[in-house]
Amino acid sequence: MKPSIKYFLLIYPAFLLSGGCQKSITSQTGTVRLTFRNTVKTNPMVLGTTSYTNPFGETYKITKFKYYISNVRLGLSGLPTTAIEKESYHLVDQGLPGSLSFSFEAVENSFITLSFLIGVDSTRNVSGAQTGALDPLNDMFWTWNSGYIMAKMEGTSPQSNQVGNKIEYHIGGFSGANNVLRQIGLTFPGSKFVEIRKGKTSEIIIEADFDKWWQTPADVKIADLPVCTTPGVLSKKIADNYSDMFKVTDVVNN
Amino acid sequence: MKFKILIYLILILTGTVLLSDACKKGDGDRSSSGYHPTYLQLTIPAGWPLPPTNIFKDNPLTEEGFQLGRKLFYDGRLSKDGNFPCASCHQQFAAFATYDHQFSHGFDNSFSFRNAPAIFNLAWMKEMHWDGGISHIEVQPLAPITNISEMAETLGNVLKKLGIDSAYKRMFTAAFGDTAINSQRMLKALSQFMGSIQSYNSKYDQVKRGEASFTLAEQNGYNTFKAKCNACHTEPLFTDNSFRNNGLTLDPFLKDKGRMGITGDRVDSLKFKVPTLRNTALTFPYMHDGRRFSLLQVIEHYRSGIEVNQPTLDPLLKNRIAISNQEKVDLVEFLQSLTDNVLLKNTRLEQPR
CATH class of the missing domain: 1.10.760.10 (Cytochrome c-like domain)
Incomplete structure (x- = not known):
């Protein structure tokens, strides 16, 4: 009894020092990078100058295009194990090239799905002052009806009856009947895997086609609906439309 | 023998605690850089419910x-x-x-x-x-x-x-x-x-704590309050924090529909938050748009002014509230006992010099 206790006392501090301060690492991690390419149909989106035509023959220019991507995770087929990004909140802003890509560490595996929310989950909408991507300074927060604008497009159109021919679609609302949060699940082209390996970076290229905002399931004609700046029916319709705007065009495993 | 084992165990446990404490650094160990805030506590007055959420959970009060x-x-x-x-x-x-x-x-x-x-x-x-x-x-x-x-x-x-x-x-x-x-x-x-x-130091609070007593008029007013006002202006906060339509006519200029503007739901049309009555003698004019300038006018609204045909009118008000002239005067006496001079004169809340 006595010797074994003494022996234990001797090795115990060593055990604590070697392992005590490390986080438990169960497996190796690699890097995954998500890159968003905003388009209108198949053309790269250009802010300010290029004139586009929507499915109703209405022409418009885009001056702002921003949306939140949150709760990003990689998935496996039929298995509960997923790689979940911590503190996963990103504001993708066509006007800020640096915002179109972000990376995170994921556990080694061969993943076959990518999922995320368009918007900011309801918890963070009601948790007080946030920072980083969620800083209200980013002009994506409604101050009169607390909550994030999940996605925003601003521009002009000759078909708009508003001052300066403005069009503005600020899509938000996180609770109850007004919830515009949409869960997006994407697979990869050509049955490709995202191969996460230690020391390597896999890149997922995601195309976001703004043309989807106008149609399916709901028709949004500029002449009738040039502005949406509140939670409610129109916000939800546009969210339903844009929930179809993402597709993965390529996966590059380096 | 057993005593020795106990000593060993204590040593081991102490070592574990010390080492695990050492591990907690990393997340900005500010103590070494002179960050020594003085932590404060929100006062929960005796007899009050706990706050519905801890507003200082992610924002330690210092x-x-x-x-x-x-x-x-x-x-x-x-x-x-x-x-x-x-x-x-x-x-x-x-x-x-x-x-x-x-x-x-x-x-x-x-x-x-x-x-x-x-x-x-x-x-x-x-x-x-x-x-x-x-x-x-x-x-x-x-x-x-x-x-x-x-x-x-x-x-x-x-x-x-x-x-x-x-x-x-x-x-x-x-x-x-x-x-x-x-x-x-x-x-x-x-x-x-x-x-x-x-605010928890009005005369009303002192009475509740046994440190003062109501005048006869205040006591009569308090009795009337408990019978006719307390359902919405619930003690001890003097509000239940609900949203209700109290039967004011829609202002044709402001067209303020209240809660409906937030929820987008017609059932919330003309509903506004029930305000606290603490310090109410000082917070005039009253109602969401300040259309009533005195407490007597407010009480008169509940007695005779409620527009009873509004679909979203609060059910408690569908017959208006029967209040006698005497009750009206006594109610005002009681409401004045909700003024908290400690709050009004608290130097910690003044403009800093």
Whole structure:
């Protein structure tokens, strides 16, 4: 009894020092990078100058295009194990090239799905002052009806009856009947895997086609609906439309 | 033998605790850099319910944070032209409401479109604004700061102005551990000040604590209050924080539908938050748009003025409220006993010098 206790006392501090301060690492991690390419149909989106035509023959220019991507995770087929990004909140802003890509560490595996929310989950909408991507300074927060604008497009159109021919679609609302949060699940082209390996970076290229905002399931004609700046029916319709705007065009495993 | 094992065990456990404490560093060990805030506690008055949520859960209340929030609350630089600090509409002598103004006066000779509510006991308030549009005390200041008929400033400009003031650099460091000045810290500091404004020392409270007694008129008024007002203006906060339509006619100019503007739901048309009656003698004019100038007028509204054919009228008011002339006068006596002079004269809440 006595010797074994003494022996234990001797090795115990060593055990604590070697392992005590490390986080438990169960497996190796690699890097995954998500890159968003905003388009209108198949053309790269250009802010300010290029004139586009929507499915109703209405022409418009885009001056702002921003949306939140949150709760990003990689998935496996039929298995509960997923790689979940911590503190996963990103504001993708066509006007800020640096915002179109972000990376995170994921556990080694061969993943076959990518999922995320368009918007900011309801918890963070009601948790007080946030920072980083969620800083209200980013002009994506409604101050009169607390909550994030999940996605925003601003521009002009000759078909708009508003001052300066403005069009503005600020899509938000996180609770109850007004919830515009949409869960997006994407697979990869050509049955490709995202191969996460230690020391390597896999890149997922995601195309976001703004043309989807106008149609399916709901028709949004500029002449009738040039502005949406509140939670409610129109916000939800546009969210339903844009929930179809993402597709993965390529996966590059380096 | 057993005693020795016990000693060994104690040694092992102590070592484990010490080492695991050492592991906690890393997440900004500020103690070595001179960050020693003085932690404060929100007062929960005896007999009160606990706040519905802990507003200081992610924002530890400290003396330094409170003092920073206090400076910000009284600083005109949070407004576009420097004339409209938070305190311009939330005056301590009016229990942090606007004294005698139906609407608050904002930037460029403008009126706000609702009556400024009194600010106290906010830890017990789940949603802010007459329509409940604000979900958390920390994001509340964003509304008046950016509203064009209130402070009319942008968040970015406010932060720029604060950033060039060395006093703020010092105070943000004292409150949060380093010199970074950002919107989150500014809002958390304001929230620490606003959340610390508490009212629980009126004559009514003293009576409840056995330190004073009501006059006959106050007691009669209290009895009437308990019978006819308490269902919505529930003690001890004197509000149940619900949204109700109290039968005011829709103002044809303002067209303010209240809660419906937030939920988009017709059942919420013309509903507004039940305001607290604490300090009510000082928070006139009354109602969301300040249309009633005296307590007698307010009581008269409930007695004879309620528009009873409104579909969303609160069921408790469908027959109006029967109140005799004597009861009316006594009610006013009682309501005056809800004035909290300790709050009004609390030097910790004054404009810092």
